[in-house]
Amino acid sequence: MYAEDEMLSLSGLQHLAYCERQWALIHLEQLWAESFDTVHGELFHERAHLEGYSVSGGVRSERGYRLVSHRLGIVGVADIVEFSGGSAAGAEGSAGSVRPVEYKVGKPKVEDWDRVQLCAQAMCLEEMLGRVVGQGDLFYGATRRRERVDIGDDLRQRVSALALRMHELFELGKTPAAITGSKCKRCSLVDVCLPEAFGRDVRSYWKEAGF
Numbered sequence: 501m502y503a504e505d506e507m508l509s510l511s512g513l514q515h516l517a518y519c520e521r522q523w524a525l526i527h528l529e530q531l532w533a534e535s536f537d538t539v540h541g542e543l544f545h546e547r548a549h550l551e552g553y554s555v556s557g558g559v560r561s562e563r564g565y566r567l568v569s570h571r572l573g574i575v576g577v578a579d580i581v582e583f584s585g586g587s588a589a590g591a592e593g594s595a596g597s598v599r600p601v602e603y604k605v606g607k608p609k610v611e612d613w614d615r616v617q618l619c620a621q622a623m624c625l626e627e628m629l630g631r632v633v634g635q636g637d638l639f640y641g642a643t644r645r646r647e648r649v650d651i652g653d654d655l656r657q658r659v660s661a662l663a664l665r666m667h668e669l670f671e672l673g674k675t676p677a678a679i680t681g682s683k684c685k686r687c688s689l690v691d692v693c694l695p696e697a698f699g700r701d702v703r704s705y706w707k708e709a710g711f
Contacts, residue, residue: 502573502586508670510576511565513662514617515679516669522689523666524675531692559584567624572663578621579603598625600636612655614638616662619655661701 507621508527514541515523525531551564565581570572585596600621604614615638622633637646669676678684678695687693 501570503570503668506573506667507568507574507575508642508666510574511617512666513574513620514613516666517611517613517616517658517685518683519679520665520669520676521678521693521695522687524669525689525693528670528675531689533617540594546553547693565600565707567621567628567644568612569624569627571627572620572623572660573667574620574624574663576621576623576624581621581625597635598629598631598633600633601639601646602636603641604641605641608638608641608647618649619651620663622676623656623659624649625692639691 510529512523515526544608552564553560555561560583561580562581564585565578567576567578580601580603582599582601583596584599602618602621604613608614618636618638622636625631625633634651636651637651638649639646679694680695683692684693684695
């Protein structure tokens with residue numbers, strides 16, 4: 501169980517699943533680079549992050565729902581948490597289903613990065629509310645549709661391992677070396693990270709770059 505001053509950002513789990521170096525640049529070195537995708541994503545999330553709620557068809561949707569897990573040592577905010585069939589939304593031990601809904605500006609991915617973030621939200625809700633959260637939804641702006649995600653054992657173990665690794669890296673306080681791959685081209689921090697510079701002679705690298 502982690503103390504309050506040991507908590508790390510839940511969203512960092514997605515960054516870590518994508519790339520340990522990306523996580524460190526953002527969460528250790530406090531570096532960030534805006535791109536069209538990041539700005540688009542912030543605008544896309546704007547309404548979902550406004551705290552409040554709405555009720556439709558017997559489902560209460562809480563926006564900007566604050567999350568914490570002392571077991572994983574993470575804090576964050578869920579875009580939307582839906583409560584249905586219960587007597588009181590958020591009441592510990594109450595009946596009914598609970599489902600986190602995470603908004604993503606792009607399209608569904610083969611990789612588990614988005615599912616990791618959603619599962620972490622579900623695990624926070626379970627710890628906070630004392631209720632089983634077996635499913636969550638990813639809403640993608642590109643398709644305007646939801647993807648239902650089962651919060652199974654494999655995904656839970658993946659989240660637990662990433663949370664432990666995130667705390668280990670935070671304690672070390674050292675940014676890992678870059679591991680280059682195709683995902684580097686999609687990273688908004690590629691110009692800050694300079695992954696192609698690792699393992700090469702500095703003089704020849706800058707010469708090839710035109711300097």
